[in-house]
Amino acid sequence: MSESTGLNPSRRAFLRGGALLMAFTLVPMARRALADTEVDTLGTVVLAPDLPGSLRTNPYLDAWIRIGADGITVYTGKVELGTGVKTALLQIAAERLQVPASAINLLTADTALTPNEGYTAGSHSIFDSGTALFNAAAQVREMLVDSAARNWKVDPAQLTTADAMIEGPGGQRMSYAEAVSNVDVHQYAKAQSPSLPAADFKLIGHSLPRLDIPAKVSGGAAFVQDMRLPGMLHARVIRPPRPGCTLEAFDVPAIEALAGVVKVIRDGNYLAVLARDEWQAIKAMRSASQVARWRGGDAIPKAADIHDLLKRLPSRRYPISNNGDVNNAGETRFKARVTKQYLMHGSIGPSCAVAWFKDGVLTVWTHTQGVYPLRAGIAEMLRLPPERVRCIHSEGSGCYGHNGADDAAADAALIAMRVPGTPVRVQWMREQENIWEPYSSAMVAEVDVGLANNRLQDWHYELWTTPHNERIVNAGRLLPARLLTQPFASAPSVPIAQPEGDGDRNAVPLYELGATRINMNFVTTMPFRTSAMRSLGAHINIFAIEASIDELANKSGLDPVALRLAHLTDPRARAVIERVRDAIDWPHKNSEPGAGIGFAFARYKNIMGYCALAVRLRVHPQTGEVRIEHVVTAVDVGQIVSPDGLRNQVEGGIVQSASWTLYEKVAYDAGGIRSYDWSGYPILRFTQLPKKVDVHLLDQPGEPFLGAAEIVQGPMAAALGNAVANATGRRWLNLPLSRSTQPS
The missing domain is CATH 3.30.365.10 (Aldehyde oxidase/xanthine dehydrogenase, molybdopterin binding domain)
Incomplete structure (x- = not known):
């Protein structure tokens, strides 16, 4: 990478020659004042709570769009992590500006140039930044059209735009760069943006070549x-x-x-x-x-004792959902202890x-x-x-x-x-x-649920976990700062509130329940440093919920998919379940020894993307090795921006969750961490990949973006667990699903 990689930190140098200046939505504010200020789930100050997406935290239009003689620049505070989000955000901005994607220079996450959108996490990139750009770009385009209309003294409704040009009814033409000279874009976005029917989208809903791929496959400077x-x-x-x-x-x-x-x-x-x-x-x-x-x-605990230790360590108890009278009602009950190991x-x-x-x-x-x-x-x-x-x-x-x-x-x-x-x-x-590195927390959950008259009754769920969110909120969260002569102490651990959730993410079932008593015991005296990994607690919580649904169905002689549908009224939830049910030919049974099928459903955080998933697999009767034969999934993430990008995220999530669920755990003993290289940390190998994966994308044109990167990890884990139980006749409740982690 050449010296030109080092950008000139001078804002004056950057802004020189620009007609539309980029502004910062960084309001100097005393720490004391922040205590009375709304902060979003990603840690940024909310300035305009009525605006959509990240416009709530960065409401000025010129924080997102710059137009000048040198072209169009679009800014986002989100980063590319290999998910293709940079390309998707470019598509959204280009669609609403009505310019070719190639006409935009997209800049991501630079504290000297881009808006502060906190972290790129929690499937929020398209949900928040995409929504902000969808609206900001539309409003900037409207301002440019109004500028041309004033200049030509015509009704703005008579004007059209294409390729960064505005055209009038009499053949007049004006470039965006010319139109912006009479526009003040340094103003708050409006709550409502010009509409554009989804049927008219030319970029959103189509797969564009990924911006980040060429350097990665050509041996260029990609990282x-x-x-x-x-x-x-x-x-x-x-x-x-x-x-x-x-x-x-x-x-x-x-x-x-x-x-x-x-x-x-x-x-x-x-x-x-x-x-x-x-x-x-x-x-x-x-x-x-x-x-x-x-x-x-520091002393390192015995790996065999970690889940009992979590229950003994000091903790804070957070009520998550306590509704109705939990009285252990129900003619059919399922009671179990579910565990998860540390993951890296x-x-x-x-x-x-x-x-x-x-x-x-x-x-x-x-x-x-x-x-x-x-x-x-x-x-x-x-x-x-x-x-x-x-x-x-x-x-x-x-x-x-x-x-x-x-x-x-x-x-x-x-x-x-x-x-x-x-x-x-x-x-x-x-x-x-x-x-x-900070690990994903070991966790233990105790579930006690009942079914009566084919209806879910009381749902009692108790969870123990260390933090899933030790992000950088002060210097003490940085490892080197803790080692200095004058060390910095880490800020106190605070869980992410519902509905986003921390270890309790997706701990509340989406199904209709008679009563709930769901609590999280938040352990802050940590044997190991833990923080965020994809889906946070949703991985184990959805696994436990869906295992409970299957067990209750089996004990009552009910079809587990039908039981799920009977407790869901959301038509979009039902749609993904029905699509997978039909595509996997449920409830077709395989009589061969060791063959099994499993089903699972969740809506990520109960507010974002929907995912249903079915797995066919075989469990070797002697070794317990699991071979995944076929995965079928259906997802609904609202309006799809890039079908190819969404499919890649879903397939990647299936592979990642399969690795976590079947193989991964950090090895340690009194002498220290033993998973210091790949020989000591098991991950899924190429030969263990699912033989076949079918992904059904349920597009919702015109609906809000719901995010995709983390919706499948929980349902894949749960479907694997249900399929293994179906194949072996035994419920395996300790992750990873290897024989060595199950009680004898």
Whole structure:
């Protein structure tokens, strides 16, 4: 990557020559004032609660659209994580501006340029940013048409637009760049936007070539891991053997004497080496690891005891849904304990970041999911004003959820400050990623539910979990900041409120119930650092809910799909279930030994996309190995932007959830984490992929965008669990579904 990758941090340089200026919706506000201010689920301040999508937090139109002589630029605070969202957002903006997609330069997640949309998480990109662009682009186009109409003294309804040109009834033509000269776009968006019938969409609902694919398949500079700047130095960090260790002794001169080593950084328990090339940095890191002497460290629990330990640790109890009289009614009952192990993100490329402290400004290129929260955390850690820190998103090789991206960025920032004027690249090693990334929490749930007269009665569900949301809300959430001589303490853990949910995401069934008593026990004294991974608690909660539905149906001699439909009135929920039921030829039964079929349904967070899913599989009678023969799913995410992108997300979610549900768990013992490389962390292999996957997309033209990236993880896990039970005649309730995790 050439020096041009380093953007000029001067806003003056960026805005020079522009006719429509981009503004920031960043209102300086004291921390005390924020306490009385509405904040959305992604941590950004709500300024206009009546506006749609992310216009609620960034209401100025010129925060999203810039038009000038040099063309059209569209901004989003969301990032590309390999989901194709950048292409989809481009389609939405181009559709509503009525210009070709190729006419737009789309800029993503840069604290110097783009709106603050918090984190790219929770399937919110199209739901929030797409909705904002859908409306902002339409309103900007309307303002341009009005400008031309005033100039020509005609009714705006007589004008048409195409290819960034406005055409009048008498053959008049005016470019968007000309029309914008008489427009003030620095104003709040309106609650209502010009309508456009879905039947007239030319881009939305069609599959465009992905913007992010060419560099990835051609060997180009596709990721932050590929980034190279002139004179760049390479750094490696030396982590303690386990959390809580104290650095007792370290021979700085011996490491600084090694070939290529420029500097050794020691600050309390924080250690790093800086070298002229990457191999020199790796060798110095290995030597430093050998001479560093550590003592102490946090105790690591026994893996076999983790779920009992979770129930014993201090916790806060959050009532989630307590409606009606839960009196254990029902002639048929199902009572069970469901568990989940710690999971790691296991990103294909270990975390990486590049930082450059130049001319008083620290610029960090990072694959974080939230450039603004990261900027605030880094600024606090370094005691710099936030305006002197700029975070620019650059894709990472394997990044979703809260992996090591933010911590690697903090490493790069700390080290770059020690060598002003010189760019620094920090690349984590595989064992550092696996051992130090925040895991997905181990969890335990106890369910006790009843059925009487073919109706679901009381639903009692008790859940124990550590946090699923330790995102960067202060410097103490950054791993390097905790290791300094003057360490920063992490902000208190607070769960995400319903309906989004944390460990309790999707803990409330969508089905009609007689009564509920659903509670989450939020454990904050954590054996391991945990945070966000796709779908959060929905993975185990939907697994437990759908296992309960199947067990109640089987005990009562009912068809489990019919039982689901009998407790759903939402026509869109029923539609996805019926589509899968018919496509899988339910309830066709396979009499061959070890063959099974399973069904599941959920609406993500009970407010977003719908997903029904069926799995056919075989379980080897001797080894217990599960082979997935056929997966059929139907999804409804409202208006589909890119059918190909949606299909990719659904298929990817099926594979990811299959890996979690059948294989994955972090191995550890009193000596530490044992899953420090791929040999110690089992994931699904190519030979274990489903043999056939059918995805049915139920488009809803004109309906709101509902998000797609995380809707399938829970239903896939649940359908697998139900299929395994059907194949073996035994209910397996401990994830992953291997014989070693089930009680004897």
